[in-house]
Amino acid sequence: MPSGKYVIVGLGNIGLPLVKMLSKDFELVCIDKNPEILETVRKLRGESTFTIEGDATSRLVLEKAGVNEADTVVITTTSQDVNIEVARVLCDHFTVPRVIAVGITQKGIDELEKLDVEVERIFAVSATGLRNRLELKTKTVHGIGLGKNEILEVEVHAHSRLAYKTLASINPINWRVGIVYRDENLIVPRGETVLKPNDRVVILGDPPVLKTVAEMLSFRFEHFPLEYGDTIMAYVEGEEPDAFFEEIAYLFSVFPLEELIFLHLDRKGLAARIAEMVEKYEFKQALTEVTSEEMFPALLETVREYGRRPGIIVLSRSALAKTIPFAGRRRRYLFELAKAAACPILLAAGTFPYERVAVPCLQLQGLQHATETALEMSVALNYEISALFPRLSRYIASDEQTQEFERMRxxxxxxxxxxxxSIRTVELEGNPIKTVLSALPGYNLSVNDIGRWEEKKFWQSLLQPDVPWHVVRKSPVSTLLIPPLEAVI
Structure with a gap:
């Protein structure tokens, strides 16, 4: 989620590293007299950052920077007189909730503190320390390691999707919990350790992965699907109806997506049709890639080539069924793709706009993940969410099944x-597969967690069918498959 507007005055040895460290969630304004440094900032952060060439002691320059709308102004020049004067102008003419400034001499520090400014002493200040002040609940642990955000301290939020879970159930990949601080006590983490609200957790691992984990722990997610990426990847087999491309255009119109990549086989007329659709729906940031490989390796190779995860992978439900006619292979393919790409998969069926969204409540594991995603999506879409609860007959339901039903509610x-x-609760009576499939035509989108699909042998599937998979396989509406939580983190 965007975390507010910040103004940084001075892009020297402190200011510029700070700009590099700060999350792009921040709306950032940078003021400096050096045009070359400002150009460097624009290349680093793109259009999300506004740069002003000028003297920040000028009231007009500060007005241009919009400091009245800023949450924090950070003054990082190495000139004590400039820092004091900027702070004085801010104090006299603007209302800024928070001002942080670098103090150089004791006299200068005293002057700044009289202006109600938070002071960082020049000999102790660092970009990392300032970044910690701004990002509050997430701190970079410095003084050890490489100083590349590979070690973070994060406070667990009460509403985090990882709160109240054991480390064994989270199954960390490419990261680890090093230590847990709880109520002034130190806990050495083990598999059975449960993460609780207000725990301070030191996490270690790959920096891009830690960023996602920190957001999960501190409940600071960006709008869907930016927690995964800002790109749609769509694989075109050649059997897709026009509604497939229309649904992609709809996704672009409602979600904050930046780029579209079409992958397709080198088949006669297919490139021309995609080009026609790109022009028809005005996909301005569309790329097309010809591949000789089938869906799974082609998509994963593109993810590696572009060096980032996509926000959504879109496949045509009808084309997928024709391409992979065997249901068991199709299930295995979708599961492995969602896990490897670490992003949602949309099986597009053309049932848009998404005005009514269903979350089938078929098992407790994964339900919170699917429900959270449906709720996060509602930030961009004003739709009605319904939780579909198929209730087994009380004559055949076991005590365990009854208890799980209540826990799902x-x-x-x-x-x-x-x-x-508000989430509308819809109770259904009878066979879970049949009742949910009968209810789905009344909705435009079904949101399902993919992480708990069961791999069963043929004879086992006849006696005990994998209910969530059968609902996804036969769904008459567009279906969003959420990747396993452990794949994302």
Whole structure:
């Protein structure tokens, strides 16, 4: 989620490293007299950062920077007189909730403190320290390691999707929990250790992965699908109806996506059709890639080539069924793709706009993840969310099944309270697969967690069918498959 507007005055040895460290979630304004440094900042952060060449002691320059709308102004020049004068102008003419400035001499520090400014002493200040002040609940652990954000301290938020989970159930990949601080006590983490709200957790691992983990722990997610990426990847087999491209255009119109990549086989007329669709729907940031490989390796190779994860992978439901006619192979393919690409997969069926969204409540594991995603998507879309609960007959349901049903209801109710969004509860009677499939035509989108699909032998599937998979396979509406939580983190 965007975290506010910040103005940085001075892009020297402190200011410029700070700009490099700060998350791009921040709306950033940078002021400096050096045009070359400002150009460097623009290349680093793109259009999301506004740069001003000028003297920040000027009231007009500060007005141009919009400091009245800023959450924080950070003054990082190495001139004590400049820092004091900027702070004085801010104090006299603007209302800024928070001002942080570098102090050089004791006299200068005293002057700044009289202006109600938070002071960082020049000999102790660092870009990392300032970054920690701004990002509050997430701190870079410095003084050890490489100083590349590979070690972070994060405070667990009460509404984090990782709160109240054991480390064994989270199954960290490419990161680890090093230590947990709880109520002034130090806990050496083990598999059975449960993460609790207000725990301070030191995490270690690959910096891009840690960023996502920190956001999960501190409940600071960006709008869907930016927690995964800002790109749509769509694989075109040649059997896709026009509605497939229309649905992609719809996704671009409602979600904050930046780029579209079409992958397709080198088949006669296919490139021309894609080009026609690109022009028709005005996909301005569209790329097309010809591949000789089938869907799975082609998509993964493109992910590696572009060096980032896509926000959504879009496949045509009808084309996928024709390409992979065997249901068991199709299930295995979708599961492995979601896990490897670490992003949602949309099986597009043309049932848009998404005005009514269903979350089939078929098992407790993964339900919170799917419900959270449906709620996060509602930031961009004003739709009605329904939780579909197939209730087994009380004559055949076991005590364990009855208890799981009640826990699922509690999970959905809790998510509704946390996000302050109403979720309609729909109870269905009878066979779970049939009742859910009968209800889905009344909706435009179904949101499902893919992480708990069961791999069964043929004879086992006849006796105990994998209910979530059968609902996805036969769904008459567009279906969003959420990757396993452990794949994302």
């Amino acid at each position: 509690e999970t959905v109710a809790d998510m509704s309270l946390i996000y302050k969004t």
